[in-house]
Amino acid sequence: MISFAETVARKSRAPIYQLKIVLIDSKPSVWRLLQVPGDARLDWLHAALQVALGWTNSHLHQFMVREACYSDTRYHQAEFEGDQEILEERKFTLQQIAPREQDTFGYEYDFGDSWVHSVTVQQILPPAATAVLGALCRDGARACPPEDCGGVPGYANLLKILKNRKHPEHQSMKDWLGREFDAAAFDVATTNLWLRKLKWPRVTEAQLRKVLMARDEVTG
Numbered sequence: 678m679i680s681f682a683e684t685v686a687r688k689s690r691a692p693i694y695q696l697k698i699v700l701i702d703s704k705p706s707v708w709r710l711l712q713v714p715g716d717a718r719l720d721w722l723h724a725a726l727q728v729a730l731g732w733t734n735s736h737l738h739q740f741m742v743r744e745a746c747y748s749d750t751r752y753h754q755a756e757f758e759g760d761q762e763i764l765e766e767r768k769f770t771l772q773q774i775a776p777r778e779q780d781t782f783g784y785e786y787d788f789g790d791s792w793v794h795s796v797t798v799q800q801i802l803p804p805a806a807t808a809v810l811g812a813l814c815r816d817g818a819r820a821c822p823p824e825d826c827g828g829v830p831g832y833a834n835l836l837k838i839l840k841n842r843k844h845p846e847h848q849s850m851k852d853w854l855g856r857e858f859d860a861a862a863f864d865v866a867t868t869n870l871w872l873r874k875l876k877w878p879r880v881t882e883a884q885l886r887k888v889l890m891a892r893d894e895v896t897g
Contacts, residue, residue: 691716694771695800695815698726698784700822701793702829709817709868714810714878715801719747719766719774721878724885725812726784728871730794731821733889734882736787740766742774743782777801790828811877814868820860836860867896 692715700707709729713722719740727734739748747766754763775782775798784794822832838844839851839858871892876884 690804691772692804693802694775694798695802697797697799698730699795699797700730700829701795703819703822704833705819707819707821710799710815712802712813712815713771715770715772717771717878719769719771720749721875721880722771723749723766723784724875724880725872726794727786727885728875728888728892729812729814729817729868732786732792733824733893734885735824736789738784738786739763740774741783741785745774747774787824790825790831792822792828811875812872814865814872817863817865817868820858820862823854823858 693712694715694717696711696713698709698711707730711725711729713725717725723738723740724734726732737748737753739746739753744761745764746761747764747769749767750763750765755761775796778798778801780798782796784796786792786794822829823835826832826835835850838846841847871888874888874891
């Protein structure tokens with residue numbers, strides 16, 4: 678009898694990357710621990726991060742690796758002569774930009790609010806060591822901040838206002854959110870439920886949008 682792990686290994690001989698993703702300067706820390714195949718293209722990794730972290734894919738993003746920048750060049754390109762070249766993320770894989778354990782790179786979402794995440798390769802596991810075909814969330818903490826709340830400083834201020842019922846902006850901020858918000862909430866099982874809906878090894882923008890809308894309709 679062939680085990681599921683062996684079946685997965687036969688489908689993909691790529692190593693499994695265990696990634697620690699931390700929203701920089703978030704206090705207490707917002708973080709996720711994911712396992713993904715090393716041959717994941719960066720556009721697919723972006724989709725997995727959006728689902729796992731809780732974002733809505735409503736803004737531009739980029740991966741920052743040393744002096745290089747990778748993004749979706751259909752929407753994000755160097756604007757002026759002398760600007761840093763933007764490389765097409767669909768042409769590169771995770772193991773190409775981070776070939777070793779303890780390699781780190783950045784992932785920025787929404788250039789206005791500038792949600793910057795630190796991504797660290799904690800472990801690189803052999804293909805048969807775990808049954809991952811797609812993304813698997815191993816652990817994490819705290820909810821994703823609401824979109825468009827002003828980045829980390831704005832989020833900290835939002836939490837301060839929500840905590841104080843006597844604050845003059847308390848009700849207006851609750852109305853702006855339009856839903857109950859628990860900053861401490863995070864559930865691994867629910868996260869994996871939505872990660873499993875991402876198509877591997879390619880996911881279209883339309884399919885990602887469908888997954889995120891379904892997720893937010895249930896959780897919102």
